[in-house]
Amino acid sequence: MERCWLGRDVLSILDFDRKCIEELFNLTLIMEKYSRTRLNILEDKVLALAFFEPSTRTRLSFETAMKRLGGSTIGFTGEEAISVSKGESIADTVRMLDSYADAIVIRHSLEGVAKYAAEIANNPVINAGDGTQNHPTQAMLDLYTIWRELGEIDGICVGILGDLKYARTVKSLIEGLTLFRPSKIYLISPPALRPRREVLAILENAGLKYSHVENIDEVIRELDVLYVVRIQKERFPDVVEYERVKGSYRITLETLKNCKDTLIILHPLPRVDEIDPQVDSTRHARYFKQAAYGVPLRMALLTLIFGREDKVR
Ligand code: NCD
Numbered sequence: 001m002e003r004c005w006l007g008r009d010v011l012s013i014l015d016f017d018r019k020c021i022e023e024l025f026n027l028t029l030i031m032e033k034y035s036r037t038r039l040n041i042l043e044d045k046v047l048a049l050a051f052f053e054p055s056t057r058t059r060l061s062f063e064t065a066m067k068r069l070g071g072s073t074i075g076f077t078g079e080e081a082i083s084v085s086k087g088e089s090i091a092d093t094v095r096m097l098d099s100y101a102d103a104i105v106i107r108h109s110l111e112g113v114a115k116y117a118a119e120i121a122n123n124p125v126i127n128a129g130d131g132t133q134n135h136p137t138q139a140m141l142d143l144y145t146i147w148r149e150l151g152e153i154d155g156i157c158v159g160i161l162g163d164l165k166y167a168r169t170v171k172s173l174i175e176g177l178t179l180f181r182p183s184k185i186y187l188i189s190p191p192a193l194r195p196r197r198e199v200l201a202i203l204e205n206a207g208l209k210y211s212h213v214e215n216i217d218e219v220i221r222e223l224d225v226l227y228v229v230r231i232q233k234e235r236f237p238d239v240v241e242y243e244r245v246k247g248s249y250r251i252t253l254e255t256l257k258n259c260k261d262t263l264i265i266l267h268p269l270p271r272v273d274e275i276d277p278q279v280d281s282t283r284h285a286r287y288f289k290q291a292a293y294g295v296p297l298r299m300a301l302l303t304l305i306f307g308r309e310d311k312v313r
Contacts, residue, residue, distance in 0.1 A: 003304075003307065004016060004017070004019070004020035004023065005020065005023070005024070005301070005304035005305050005307075006304070006305065006306075007124055007305065007307070008124060008305060009114075009118040009124050009125045009126070009127075010124070010125075010126040010127060010136050010137065010301070010305070011114050011115050011125070011127045011134065011136065012134050012136055012172070013134075013136040013139045013140060013172050013175050013176045013179070014175050014178075015136070016179075017179065018179045018180065021140065021143065021176070021179055023304070024140060024144075024297070024300055024301060024304065025143075025144050025147055025148075027300035027303065027304065027309060027312065028144055028293070028297045028299075028300040029148070029296075030300075030312060030313070031295075031296035031297075031299040031300045031303070031312075032293075032296045034068060034296070034299065035065075035068060035295045035296040035299060037068070038068055038069075038070060039068065039069055039070065039299075039312070040069070040070035041069055041070060041303065041308045041311040041312065042066065042069040042070050042071035042302065042303070042306055042308060043070040043071065044071075045066075045069075045071040045072075045102045045103070045302075045306055046071065046072050046073070046074060046100065046101040046102055047062065047063075047066045047071060047072070047073045047074075047075075047101060047102065047103050047104075047105065047302070048074050048075055048097040048098075048100065048101035048103070048104045048105065049062060049063060049073055049074070049075030049076075049077075049105050050075060050076065050093070050094070050097055050104055050107070050117075051075065051076065051078070051105075051106075051107045051128070052078070052079055052084070052090075052106075052107060052108040052109065052113075053107050053108060053109050053129065054077065054078070055077065055107055055128065055129075056269075056270065057268075057269060057291050058107065058128045058129065058135075058137070058138065058294070059075075059077060059105075059107075059128070061291075061294035061295050061297075061298050062105050062126075062128070062298050062302075063075075064295050064298075065295050065296075065298035065299040065301075065302055066302060068299055069299055069302060069303065071302070074097075074100060074101060075105075090108070090113065090116070090117070091116075091120055094106075094116075094117045094120045094121055095120055095121075097121075098120070098121040098122055098123055101123065102123055102306070103124045103125070103302070103305060103306070104117060104121055104123060104124070104125050104126070105125075105126045105128050106125060106126070106127065106128060107127075107128040107129040107130070108129075108130055108131070109131055109234075110130065110131050111130050111131035111132065111133045112130060112131075112133070113130050113131075114126075114127030114128075114130045114134070115127075115130075124305050126301075126305075129168055130168070131168065131235070132165075132166045132167075132171070132196075132232075132235055133168055133171060134168055134171065134172050134175075135168045135169050135172045135268075136172050136176075137297070137298065137301060138169045138172060138173075138268050139169065139172035139173045139175065139176040140176065140297060140301070141290065141293055141294050141297045142169070142173050142176070142227065142266060142268065142290070143173075143176050143177075143180070144293055145264075145266055145286060145289065145293055146158075146225055146264070146266070148293065149264050149286055150224060150225070150262070150264065153177070153180040153181075153182060154180050154181040154182070155181065155182070155183050156182050156183060156224040156225060157182065157183050157184045157185075157186070157222050157223055157224050157225075158177065158182050158184070158185050158186070158223070158224065158225045158227065159186040159188050159213075159216065159219055159220075159223045159225070159226045159227065160173065160185065160186070160187055160188065160227045160229075161188040161189065161216060161226060161227065161229070161249060161251075161274075162188075162189060162193070162228050162229035162230060162231065162249060162274060163189070163229055163230065163231045163232045163245075164187055164189045164193055164194055164195045164199075164229075165189075165192070165193045165194060165195060165196060166193075166232035166235040166236070167229040167230075167232050169229060169268040170195065170199070170227075170229055171195070171196075171199050171202075173227060174195070174199055174202055174203060175202055177208065178202060178203065178205075178206035178208060181208075182208065183209070184209050184210070184211075184222070185203065185208060185209065185210040186210070186211055186219045186222075186223070187210055187211070187212050187213065188213045188214070188215075188216050188219070188249075189212075189214070190214060190248050190249075191212075191214070192241070192244065192245055193231070193245055193248075194212055216249070216251075216255060217255070217258075220255065220256070220258055220259050221258050221259065221260070223259065223260065223263055224260065224262065224263065224264070225263070225264055225265075225266060226251070226259075226263060226264070226265045226266070226284075227266045227267070228251060228265065228266070228267045228271075228274050228275055229267065229268060229274075230270065230271055230272045230274055231245060231246055231248075231272070231274075233246070247273065249274060250273060250274055250275070250276060251265070251274065251275045251276060251279055252276040252278065252279065253276070253278050253279065253282070256279070256282065256284060259284065261283075263284050264284060264286045265279065265284045265285050265286060265287065266286055266287055266290050267287040267290070268290075269287060269291055271287070275287075
């Protein structure tokens with residue numbers, strides 16, 4: 001089989017086709033067995049974790065994945081801790097990490113930083129979030145969770161609720177959905193938080209059916225998946241705009257009273273107040289399971305990028 005992952009940068013989920021994503025899913029399923037033990041196939045590899053912006057799950061699941069595979073990590077979170085605070089350029093920081101490590105995972109508040117890093121680095125660069133643009137490994141994880149929990153992505157009805165304007169996870173999920181054939185996508189948000197024009201164009205170009213919805217009650221009955229994101233406060237250029245929309249949606253037990261028995265609720269996390277904690281104990285809540293799948297998924301991703309998949313089976 002052609003190796004679509006070996007040595008590749010992961011900047012956008014659309015760098016990969018459906019076959020590559022399915023290969024990743026199949027290996028993730030195998031990695032679930034090893035995600036609480038150890039599989040020493042990357043002992044000679046070092047992964048750099050360059051987080052210029054805060055992160056909990058993405059950074060720690062990459063770190064856990066690397067350690068479960070026998071590899072090691074170096075890295076930082078926050079600019080204060082490194083020489084960027086002394087005036088060092090991102091380019092110099094990346095050059096140095098590239099000389100220490102075998103791959104770089106990078107998160108930054110500026111759009112395009114991962115792509116810029118990939119132009120500088122010789123080793124693979126994985127985008128762990130660049131501003132409002134992309135978070136490809138989160139989208140891979142979101143799609144894996146749907147595939148794993150529902151058995152398929154084709155034919156399903158997906159509601160995406162929340163800050164669809166600034167959330168990079170939403171853009172990457174929408175891109176990822178275009179690799180499959182969901183029956184319908186509902187974009188549920190106040191008008192001020194609808195996806196940007198260029199994101200809607202992705203759906204249109206792929207010929208996927210979508211509609212804008214303001215009130216989730218109108219569509220809750222139809223949904224197979226409800227994907228919720230927090231309002232991305234830090235990305236609002238204007239606090240007045242933020243104040244106007246904050247707290248404009250919240251999923252409660254009441255919201256779910258007419259939903260399908262099989263509905264699953266996903267959230268990339270962190271959540272603020274958009275899902276009532278009472279929902280956590282319903283059969284619909286899958287967001288913590290989704291976060292847990294982050295380890296086997298990133299184990300599979302690293303294995304494929306380093307070309308060690310033959311050592312797994
Ligand atoms: C997301 C992010 O950083 O974009 N977090 C994550 O990686 N799970 C979502 C968010 O911050 O809302």
